[in-house]
Amino acid sequence: MLIDTHCHLDVSEFDADRAAVWQSAMQQQVRGLVIPAVNQASVQPILDWCTRHPNTGFALGWHPMYVDQAPQSAMAQLAAQIESVLAGPLAPQLVAIGEIGLDFYVTRANEATQIALFEAQLQLAKHYGLPVLLHVRGAIDTVLKYCRKHRVVGGIAHAFNGSLQQAQVFASLGFKCGFGGACTYTRALKIRALVEQLPLSDIVLETDAPDIPPAWLGHGVRNTPDQLKKIAEEIALIRRMPSTQIIEITGKNSIAVLPKIAHLCT
Ligand SMILES: [Zn+2]
Known part of the structure; x- marks a missing residue:
């Protein structure tokens, strides 16, 4: 089953045609999708969308690239929000805490803040027994x-x-690795080797739309979740396996790490 485990469907790039974008993804066999929040401002639009689309999942969290915007109360606010969602009708759709983590590529100037918020959110995930999107x-x-x-x-x-070694450590901690458009570029030798060599049980699919457009769209073009099937086909070519098998196994992997999504898939 095709599941887009990471799609920023809430962002303004989709304001004009969000419903059509999801419709097109479903027509291209995408059965499930997870929208991760990146900061407080992204939460309400995500909740509104998910209320109207009970077959889509979401995650709540502060993205490392937005930690400088986070008020002192950000973690208390997040905890209250998780608590309130889990007590309401959207509880089945809150599949993870995310998008959380660290980004030292853009800047290390706020490293201490990034780490503090990351640790706080890992603790929240642990407390609520929810997986994390890193x-x-x-x-x-x-x-x-x-x-x-x-x-x-x-x-x-x-x-x-x-x-490959870092992927193995992630696997030992209960994580899968998400792959999308980046591995569709034939010059992306390192990531393609990884896609080929990792056990298939460690791989899940994602688009990260509107970012990371696959090679056939080209840099700078808006990515959409309906590209997921072609991404699966590209991974099938790299691994010399039928794409039906890639779709079936990565779907099972997604459900194994995000168990709540099993009940949302159409
Ligand atoms: Zn993201």
Whole structure:
């Protein structure tokens, strides 16, 4: 089953045609989709969308690239929000805590703040027994260090671009690695080797739409969740396997790490 485990369907790039974008994804066999929040401002639009689309899932959290905007009360506010969602009708759709993690690629100037919020959110995930959606750019080993310290039930290392060894450590901590458009570029040798060599049981699919457009769309073009099937077909080519098998197994993997999504898939 095709599941887009990471799609920012809430962002303004989709304001003009959000429902059509989801419709097109469903027509292209996408059966489930997870929208991760990135900050407080993204929460209400996501809740509104998910109220009207009970077959889509979401995650709540502060993204590392937005931690400078986070008020002192951000973590208390997040905890209250999780609590309130879990007590209401949207509870089945809150599938994870995310998007959380560390990004030392853009800046390390706020490293201490990033780590503080990351640790606080890992603790929240642990408290609520929810998996996490991780953003791990330029900081994989540090992310792994805190995942070892705060043992959550597992989750997804989104847009994974590390080494085979780092992927194995993630797997040992209950995580799958998310792959999308990046591996569709024939020059992306390192990530394609990873997609080929990792056990298929460690892989889940994602678009990260509107970002990371696949090769056939080209850089700078808006990515959409209906590209997921072609991404699965590209991974099938890399692994020399039928795409039906890639779709079936990555779907099972997604449900294994995000169990609540099983009840949402259409
Ligand atoms: Zn993201």
